[in-house]
Amino acid sequence: MTARWAVAGGGSTAGTGELLRFALRRDRIMLPVWLYALVGSTGATAASIGKLYPTTASRVSLAQSINSNGSLRALYGPVYDATSNGALTAWRMLPYGGLMLGLLCVLLVVRHTRAEEESGRLELIGAGAVGRGAPLAAGLGTAVIASALVGVLTAAVLGATGQPLGGSLAFGGALFGCGVCFAGVGAVTAQLSGTSRAANGIGGAVLGLAFLLRACGDAAGPTGPGWLLWLSPLGWAERVRPYTDDAWWLVALLVVAGAVQISIGYLLAGRRDLGAGLLPQRPGPAVAEPSLRGAGGLAWRLQRGGLLGWAVGFAVGGSMLGGITEGVKQLISTSSNVEQIMERMGGTSGMVDAYLATAMNLLAMVAAVYAVQTALRLRGEETSGRAEPVLATGVSRLGWAASHLLYPLLGSAVLLLVGGITAGLGTGVVLGDAAGWTGKLLVAALVQLPAVWIFAAVTVALFGLLPQWSTAAWGVLGVLLFIAYLGPAVNAGQWLLDLSPFTHVPKLPGSAFQAQPLLWMVLLSVVLAGSGLAGWRRRDVG
Structure with missing residues (x-):
């Protein structure tokens, strides 16, 4: 009716x-x-x-x-x-x-x-x-x-x-x-x-x-x-x-x-x-799949469509970024100032390496958007009332949260994996040596993960400690991405650039690999996420 x-x-x-x-x-x-x-x-x-x-x-x-x-x-x-x-x-x-x-x-x-x-x-x-x-x-x-x-x-x-x-x-x-x-x-x-x-x-x-x-x-x-x-x-x-x-x-x-x-x-x-809705709804099966008997299976059902869509987008984006490498090399050479900015963002070993390092940095920034979105699913499930019936069963709070946090943790890795491989193949098509470039850009993409995890950890910390401010994670993301993306172009001070996690990621390919900043970012992510989960364990649901 x-x-x-x-x-x-x-x-x-x-x-x-x-x-x-x-x-x-x-x-x-x-x-x-x-x-x-x-x-x-x-x-x-x-x-x-x-x-x-x-x-x-x-x-x-x-x-x-x-x-x-x-x-x-x-x-x-x-x-x-x-x-x-x-x-x-x-x-x-x-x-x-x-x-x-x-x-x-x-x-x-x-x-x-x-x-x-x-x-x-x-x-x-x-x-x-x-x-x-x-x-x-x-x-x-x-x-x-x-x-x-x-x-x-x-x-x-x-x-x-x-x-x-x-x-x-x-x-x-x-x-x-x-x-x-x-x-x-x-x-x-x-x-x-x-x-x-x-x-x-x-x-x-x-x-x-x-x-x-x-x-x-x-x-x-x-x-x-x-x-x-x-x-x-x-x-x-x-x-x-x-x-x-x-x-x-x-x-x-x-x-x-x-x-x-x-x-x-x-x-x-x-x-x-x-x-x-006006589009017909497909009726579900009469009996639930065995995988839905646990919190992990439910989280997979809720998150799989989004992960697939994002992966397709990263495949297309990686291919485009790799395929225009030759043209971007020509474009960068039109201005010495552009060369300096690319080197500031992507290293100092040459225009091609600097551009590709910057491209992997851009893919990681987009992956950070996915990480925040999937981490905020915790708050969405809570406020919609869907989390409470699940928690009324034998599922613990930490187990339920962990089932959803796999996606900002591992899903972002999958996206960067897809982006790195397709960018390497695209670069190999225009420059030759597809296998070599694919290996280089795969490493350059995955090394961005600790920076992406920080944004997910901030979201978890807000969810657990200040749930009413959970959406402020978008504000943190927006400000820091703005600094990372446009800061080098406007000659922002190094102290401002250092506020963004992406500034501290090794600029691969081309620059030397440094593990220390990555370890510090992983440690910071663990502390932030841990404090958020501790807060979630103690506070009221809703």
Whole structure:
């Protein structure tokens, strides 16, 4: 039976204001971290480009290197205008800024709609004077506000660096359009699936497809199937060309696409039962598998889909990073300052080794995101009420926690293993000696593990000692990744770089292996995780 919610004279969106304020309050930690990362990275990129390519000649040389290499065009897009720092900043940041903002908006909409239904809280809220469409309106409102803030702040930061106001506004408008468009994607996926994980997974697949279409269209060049760009919202954002064309009509197209998807989401929401998705659910077996009789089997069932998806992503990412080695070597040579930054991040034994060390560092940063996500599953299982029935059996608290902590511990190792092997194979294809490069990059990837484990250990410590602050692990991750990724580009002080665990990892291949910093990081991880598990053992559940 379709749920009919009580409404006190406000129609289907009654109570939206209250739910929106509640959603913003819930996201008071997560949103500032995302805003800081998105806006700060754009500002830092603008500043670093000005230092790396201070003359028109150096910028033109960069553009020629990018536009003549299909793999680099696929990764970053073509350079439309090399005459200004603003245009180069748009080239560097729009595809990835739009992708990350789109991901944020999908997560926000699903978090405040499907996830609330899944937990049962939305049914309680619906028993009051709240319209059926109010939760979706609140989720969309949160995403639109976040997108608007990113757009406005980005334009303000770029304007403050001396870039033309018109181009800065077009840059911010393109980001805002991406956010609205993918908020619409979240509105639709929240109606299709019966679980938030599946809804986020479908949304992530749409984002990945959009990025792939954009990459294929750019890699093909002017003589290839450039029409692929027009199948991707990220391609539309790229074609806005801030500081060159300022094509506002494409910003409007992104917003209209989002509005159409939002309308479809509302239409679908009215045609399903509360708590159910429109996609058919596959019935489970009548009798549980023997593996589900223990906490380890249950944790594997919950975590295996995510691990598989991440492994596929690492295989693709590793292949891309390895396959563009030759082109990146050419790109680095366009600026002595870029060479210095790569050496600072990746060692001093040559441009190829420095780039590959940096690439393994980037894979490890992404693996740290997986480690935090899987470690936070402990808190998610606790707050959803699913942990308590398991603990009511013969499963101990530490045994239950250990069953989930295997995935940030060993799952991150699997991801780095996959990334290292595929990067080595990709490098071997373009440089020769596939076996040799695979061995080198496999070691270079796995040596990053202690740094990844620190982030998982911080998450466990927060879960056990300060459970209400568990999501602050994302803030710690965001700040330290921001330092590790952009610190060398803006000549940050060594004391600041040393705050990131990735600064202390041996820069392989090329540099000498040093075991001492790895041992210290492992010891720190053990202390943090141990304190968190001790706190979990003593505190109340929930």
